Amino acid sequence: MKVTLWLLLAMLWAQPGAAADLHIASAANFRSTLEQLLQDFPASNQEIAVSYASTGALYAQIRHGAPFDILLAADVATPARLASDGLAEAASRRTYARGQLALVYQPHLEALAKQGPLSILRQPQLTLAVANPHLAPYGRAAASVLEKLPSATRPQVITGTNILQAYQLWYSGGADAALIARSMAPENYLPIPAQWHEPIDQQVILLNGGNENALAARFLTYLASDRAQEIILADGYLDPGISDE
Numbered sequence: 674m675k676v677t678l679w680l681l682l683a684m685l686w687a688q689p690g691a692a693a694d695l696h697i698a699s700a701a702n703f704r705s706t707l708e709q710l711l712q713d714f715p716a717s718n719q720e721i722a723v724s725y726a727s728t729g730a731l732y733a734q735i736r737h738g739a740p741f742d743i744l745l746a747a748d749v750a751t752p753a754r755l756a757s758d759g760l761a762e763a764a765s766r767r768t769y770a771r772g773q774l775a776l777v778y779q780p781h782l783e784a785l786a787k788q789g790p791l792s793i794l795r796q797p798q799l800t801l802a803v804a805n806p807h808l809a810p811y812g813r814a815a816a817s818v819l820e821k822l823p824s825a826t827r828p829q830v831i832t833g834t835n836i837l838q839a840y841q842l843w844y845s846g847g848a849d850a851a852l853i854a855r856s857m858a859p860e861n862y863l864p865i866p867a868q869w870h871e872p873i874d875q876q877v878i879l880l881n882g883g884n885e886n887a888l889a890a891r892f893l894t895y896l897a898s899d900r901a902q903e904i905i906l907a908d909g910y911l912d913p914g915i916s917d918e
Contacts (some may be wrong), residue, residue: 698731752878762879773854776794803833805837836857
């Protein structure tokens with residue numbers, strides 16, 4: 674199996690190679706997990722092209738005709754909207770993971786970090802990288818966390834287009850801390866309590882372009898398997914439970 678990765682960091686989309694047997698559009702937070710899943714997924718001699726971007730950007734790309742077969746969103750609303758728009762199969766929509774938010778920080782904040790995430794999130798002199806809340810569900814979760822704090826005590830927010838950009842801003846030293854997906858966090862991070870924001874339920878849906886794609890059907894079956902769920906849970910996600918609404 675050959676996997677082609679297309680990292681999309683803007684509203685414009687780059688069309689995957691026409692020869693690909695399966696085109697997957699994935700929320701940026703799911704990149705490392707999806708790479709593991711594709712290594713495990715049996716698809717010998719077939720090429721899978723993957724495009725990563727914020728969920729909102731992927732929605733716009735699909736609306737403008739991007740040739741994707743499957744969308745792995747980081748929320749529930751976008752797949753539901755695509756089904757309502759007539760661009761995806763409503764019956765295929767289901768929750769495949771529940772995300773967790775994590776706070777990562779630079780080494781000079783180690784002493785503050787020992788006191789918990791609020792000790793960092795209440796430092797107005799610090800900079801905090803987050804994903805764009807208008808495009809990325811993890812950005813909306815981060816905004817929800819910050820809204821619970823007095824505006825005078827919040828860090829200075831630096832916004833990335835998606836969660837990968839927020840991570841890169843922090844990793845490169847461009848921000849003192851970042852609110853990112855738990856699945857992307859290094860060993861030293863602070864978990865954000867789930868009750869501080871709405872659940873980050875992530876749904877998959879079969880797009881109209883994948884209706885007659887046998888490989889797309891196989892991947893959706895695999896994604897629902899116990900083996901796939903083991904990989905997803907091991908990579909920092911929670912069990913999505915039984916609710917798909």
